[in-house]
Amino acid sequence: MARTLAQKVWDAHIVRRTDGEPDLLYIDMHLLHEVNTPQAFDGLRASGRSVRRPELTIGVEDHNTPTIAIDKVISDPAAREQVSLMRKNCAEFGIELFRLGEEHQGIVHIVGPELGLSHPGSTIVCCDSHTATQGAFGALAFGIGTSQVEHVLATQTLPIAPLKNMAVTVNGSLPAGVTAKDLILAIIARVGTAGGQGHVIEYRGQAIRELSMEGRMTVCNMSVEAGSRAGMIAPDETTFAYLKGRPAAPTGAEWDREVEHWRQFFTDEDATFDKELVIDAAALTPVVTWGTTPAQSVPLGEPVPHPDSIDDPNERAAVERAISYMDVVPGQPVRGLPIDVVFVGSCTNSRIEDLREVAKVLDGRTVASGVDLMIVPGSMKVRQQAIDEGLEAIFRRAGTGLRFAGCSMCAALNEDRLSPGQRAASTNNRNFEGRQGKGSRTHIVSPAVAAASAVAGRLVSPADLS
Numbered sequence: 001m002a003r004t005l006a007q008k009v010w011d012a013h014i015v016r017r018t019d020g021e022p023d024l025l026y027i028d029m030h031l032l033h034e035v036n037t038p039q040a041f042d043g044l045r046a047s048g049r050s051v052r053r054p055e056l057t058i059g060v061e062d063h064n065t066p067t068i069a070i071d072k073v074i075s076d077p078a079a080r081e082q083v084s085l086m087r088k089n090c091a092e093f094g095i096e097l098f099r100l101g102e103e104h105q106g107i108v109h110i111v112g113p114e115l116g117l118s119h120p121g122s123t124i125v126c127c128d129s130h131t132a133t134q135g136a137f138g139a140l141a142f143g144i145g146t147s148q149v150e151h152v153l154a155t156q157t158l159p160i161a162p163l164k165n166m167a168v169t170v171n172g173s174l175p176a177g178v179t180a181k182d183l184i185l186a187i188i189a190r191v192g193t194a195g196g197q198g199h200v201i202e203y204r205g206q207a208i209r210e211l212s213m214e215g216r217m218t219v220c221n222m223s224v225e226a227g228s229r230a231g232m233i234a235p236d237e238t239t240f241a242y243l244k245g246r247p248a249a250p251t252g253a254e255w256d257r258e259v260e261h262w263r264q265f266f267t268d269e270d271a272t273f274d275k276e277l278v279i280d281a282a283a284l285t286p287v288v289t290w291g292t293t294p295a296q297s298v299p300l301g302e303p304v305p306h307p308d309s310i311d312d313p314n315e316r317a318a319v320e321r322a323i324s325y326m327d328v329v330p331g332q333p334v335r336g337l338p339i340d341v342v343f344v345g346s347c348t349n350s351r352i353e354d355l356r357e358v359a360k361v362l363d364g365r366t367v368a369s370g371v372d373l374m375i376v377p378g379s380m381k382v383r384q385q386a387i388d389e390g391l392e393a394i395f396r397r398a399g400t401g402l403r404f405a406g407c408s409m410c411a412a413l414n415e416d417r418l419s420p421g422q423r424a425a426s427t428n429n430r431n432f433e434g435r436q437g438k439g440s441r442t443h444i445v446s447p448a449v450a451a452a453s454a455v456a457g458r459l460v461s462p463a464d465l466s
């Protein structure tokens, strides 16, 4: 029977299938960070169990870690406690841990691919919704809760009910100046924040094939913002070229064998999807969120919507509330909104390609006075590469620095946050009330728009800069 990419990966990992029960899937790679994992280890201890496959389990410190004083004691007691529990648990259960400031430390979803751990056709789980990022490699990668983390630690398997399949086909090529981030924001605006519920989204079509691995990861990363559990892209030569030579990639004859194996992971011609959406890439322009969900966005050139134009009373009320929280005016152009802070970072957009994009815009320009531009690389590797390539020098000349790696102001779980009422252009993925600090106002944008906005002090695209 014809199958989708997701079904092929799923089928290859079924350990047990029983009528009326979820499938039991084998898990190839299990990633951990310091949030949401302490109780899982407590559970193991309470039942006297060990970790079944510690060599398939890797821990990273990312959410709570500082991005400036990384050699000092973490000031927030709750954050300090989580990081210290992570160290204790990984040491006790024999799990490799990338600690704050170490060579391979960074945001878990950046570090996995960077090490070459994300193999096409594999199953990858982590205690974090944005695990979907690694679907860019044709892996079935998704977030799990604490009790599931305990189950995977103890057994290297996971009981899970089959997911539905959704196809998003992006025809044509993205116009110059339109990025993977604009594409996924446009997709989310069409699908809605709940449209992907219970589904795996497979991204296909020419514009997807033309994306770099970094761009594909940006797209898959935000699949969860459309409500879906995972996003996937079939592996191709771009995927193999990215993986080749990475520390956890196979080598020699095994590389050739694996690449042959990986080539089978694509959707069969006559496979069917439960939902389908087709997008025309050529019609897209830079997209910015104006509201408090990632779906409340408009092309940069368009105004904040009028609630009166919305028929559904619940939706109208939600839009009214978002307009009030964001302190924007219906009909007001989004382009030109003054901003206080620009955040370049998060597992959506803190890879080297993103920092290059930012440097390209900042080169020979300076950050507007009164605007704070924070550039937080996704990993220590990205940081080092940005220094080696001279990007950091460009950032310094523009009036900012390059911080240490971590989630930082994406979720404001460390000390990087907005003050109440501050407005940010942010390359992250979530903009709900208070996401970047109490009373914070977040406009989700691409790295290029973030950099241009830092220069102008207002929401603009690079094309708007003189």
Ligand SMILES: CC(C)[C@H](C(=O)O)[C@@H](O)C(=O)O
Pocket (backbone or CB within 6 Å): 035, 036, 063, 127, 128, 129, 130, 143, 411
């Ligand atoms: C802390 C973690 C569980 C959470 C997630 O799952 O996404 C975080 O990474 C986020 O982005 O809000």
Ligand code: SF4
Pocket (backbone or CB within 6 Å): 063, 107, 109, 128, 130, 346, 347, 348, 406, 407, 410, 411, 428, 429
């Ligand atoms: S960078 Fe943001 S979205 Fe990604 S894992 Fe960290 S907190 Fe979550």
